[in-house]
Amino acid sequence: MQIEQTALEGVVILTPARHQDGRGFFSESWNRDRMAQAGLNYDFVQDNHSMSLTPGTLRGLHFQAPPHAQAKLVRCGRGRLFDVAVDIRRGSSTYGQWVGVDLSFDNGRQLLIPEGFLHGFVTREPETEVIYKCSHGYAPAADGAVHWDSCGIDWGLEGAAPLLSDKDAAAPPLSAFDTPF
Numbered sequence: 001m002q003i004e005q006t007a008l009e010g011v012v013i014l015t016p017a018r019h020q021d022g023r024g025f026f027s028e029s030w031n032r033d034r035m036a037q038a039g040l041n042y043d044f045v046q047d048n049h050s051m052s053l054t055p056g057t058l059r060g061l062h063f064q065a066p067p068h069a070q071a072k073l074v075r076c077g078r079g080r081l082f083d084v085a086v087d088i089r090r091g092s093s094t095y096g097q098w099v100g101v102d103l104s105f106d107n108g109r110q111l112l113i114p115e116g117f118l119h120g121f122v123t124r125e126p127e128t129e130v131i132y133k134c135s136h137g138y139a140p141a142a143d144g145a146v147h148w149d150s151c152g153i154d155w156g157l158e159g160a161a162p163l164l165s166d167k168d169a170a171a172p173p174l175s176a177f178d179t180p181f
Contacts, residue, residue, distance in 0.1 A: 001028070003038055006099045009092075010114040011085045012040065013101055014073070018108055027108060029075060030133065040112065042071050044133035049077070052123040052130075058155065058162035059130075060120015061086060061146045061171070065180040068139035069115035072132050079128030080104040083111045086118040086151050088179045096174060098153050103130075116181040118146055122155050122162060144180075145171035 004013040018025040035042070050059070061084070064070045074083050086098040101111050103121075113119050121130060148155070148162065150173035155162065 001031075001034065003040075006101075008085060008087050008094050008097060008099050008117070011099055011117065012112040014110040014112055016108060016110070029110065030073060042073070042112075042135050044071075044073065044135055046134040046137050048132050048134060050130045052128050052163075053126060054163055055123050055125055055128075056157060056160055056162050057128075058120065058122040058148055058164055058168065060084065060168065061118035061148055061151065062120060063088065063118050063144050063146075064136065064139060064142040065144060066115070066142075068136050068142035069181070071115050071135040072113045072119055073110055074103065074113065074119070074121070074130060074132040075108075075110040076103040076105050077129035077131045078105050079123065079125040080106075081121045081123050081128050081130060082156060083121045084119070084153055084155075085111065085113045086120075086146070086153070086174075087116070088118055088146075088177070089116040089181045090179050092116075096151060098151055100153065118151070120148060122157065124156075146177050147171045147173045150174040
């Protein structure tokens with residue numbers, strides 16, 4: 001497993017090895033013991049799978065507040081997406097800064113996002129599937145969002161409006177957000 005640090009402390013790109021032959025490939029996407037040896041200690045308790053029909057579908061920027069905060073390990077099962085993490089840790093020297101990574105079925109990359117970060121993505125291809133592990137189960141009362149265009153993220157939309165949920169369209173901007181982290 002290749003482990004690559006990003007500009008935001010704790011946000012890591014993981015690229016599992018793919019063992020290929022004439023049938024296809026096998027890849028170990030997570031191994032708790034091996035990751036713990038690398039200092040990445042997470043206990044994932046929930047797996048989620050979403051599929052977006054249309055390129056330009058934007059989901060985010062989401063978080064769950066403590067004590068239900070979630071770390072996430074995000075990968076692309078089919079298609080291609082741009083995955084983003086934004087630092088919302090109070091007092092962090094990188095508060096409000098973001099990192100984005102292209103995830104695709106072809107590149108096999110994964111983004112590990114710790115608690116204290118917003119998470120969002122925009123799809124680049126039709127029928128893009130996103131598969132992600134969470135370190136805490138979904139808790140509706142702890143669910144929150146920040147407006148997708150309030151953090152200076154270059155989503156690569158080239159002037160096109162993204163397809164949003166009502167919740168994401170109504171989310172407050174980062175400037176009006178009081179972080180629970």
